[in-house]
Amino acid sequence: MGNKKDVLFLEPVFQERIWGGTKLADQFGYEIASELTGECWAVSGHPNGQSMIKNGSFAGKLLGELYTEEKEIFGNHESDRFPLLTKILDANQNLSVQVHPNDKYASENENGEYGKTECWYVIDCEKDAEIIFGHTAETKKEFVEKVKNGEWEGLLTRVKVKPGDFFYVPSGTIHALCSGVLILETQQNSDTTYRVYDYDRKDKKGNTRELHLEKSIDVSTIPHKSMDVVHKVSKTDGATVTRFVEAEYFTVYKWEVDGTYSAKYEKHFLIGSVIVGSGELKINECVYPLKKGDHFIIPSGVEEFTVIGKVEIIISHP
Known part of the structure; x- marks a missing residue:
């Protein structure tokens, strides 16, 4: 039996992304395998990248396993899987414009996955860096027309950011990090993302990345609602x-x-x-x-x- 009152330190998992860079090494001293490292999955029990316990009597255990086997450590939380996922993201280039489903839609359409509500703390960013946060469409018809006609400048809302800013991003919010932004993200334990627009980029093999327009239209909040969070x-x-x-x-x-x-x-x-x-x-x-x-x-x-x-x-x- 391990000591259930020990603080658990975690070994992150790194994910290569088309938009990634080297800031996770430059600013945090992490050992990264590629100059396109976009995501540090720092505290993760998700099967697509699980953190490992580094210290104490549970050293070597994956967080998802420990959560299942030793629920007491986590206050016997009612969730059937570790509920949250903490990441650090290095947006060296623009991320795709995307949207995430809520729990009901994800459960029905993504093999029982959780929905994805998230939030961002801006650790660092370049001068005049920005994010895409919301859209201008008042109706679903207007949204669909602008998406199908590629009227991105008229549709997407851009917001300037600075270090220390915080954004709450509920499921259904159209959003994207733009280049030069380093954030810490707290989110539901989910890896479901629907891409709306990807700047017509090509991957290493010359392929454009898959878009998920029908699902995006299904789950997007229209008109956009900004949630006021009071610090x-x-x-x-x-x-x-x-x-x-x-x-x-x-x-x-x-x-x-x-x-x-x-x-x-x-x-x-x-x-x-x-x-x-x-x-x-x-x-x-x-x-x-x-x-x-x-x-x-x-x-x-x-x-x-x-x-x-x-x-x-x-x-x-x-």
Whole structure:
């Protein structure tokens, strides 16, 4: 039996993408196999790329297996699979314009997969970088006509971004990261994406990538609805804690620690990703060093813990 109160550190999985680059190595020091590395699946129990536990008595176990076998660590969460997926994405080029289904549509059309609501924290970006977020069509008819006629400039809404920005992206939202943006994404545990437009790009073999226009039209929210998320900021002597969103599938925070921060979150397991700086995490007598690029899970039922150092961590829980 492993110790169910150990903090779990995870080995990420890297995914090559046509739009990827080298920032995951340049900024986080990860060993990547290709100069087209687009995604770090940092905390993943998804069969398309599972993180492995690096430390303690569960070292070598895949996160999805551990979730199934030791539900207690995760507060006996009701989901039949690990519920969330944390990624870091390096958009060296524009991503395809895409949309994700909700749970009902994905379950019926994608072999029982979850839908995909997600959110983005902008870690870094080039000056004047932007994203595509939403569209201008008021009716389904107008949306379909503009898609079929390739009227992308008139249809797609562009938004300028800067480091520290946060976007909540519910299923049904037309969206895309554009070139020069590095984000941390918290999402439902799903790998279902419908491409609406891909700039007529060709892959290494000279093929254009598949589009999913019928499914995209089925699942897109028309007209676009922007969800207002109100950030809630609380300050203590040693930390600023920003709650970005508390939504149906996840709650996401940023902890900016400069000194010492003690907290309790008994009812949830917590997912943490260190995006700036270094420090340590103390639970009872155990001390875990933290550095930029580390990803970890604090088990459910850990009554209190302390973060010491100068460090920024994105935290989420279901």
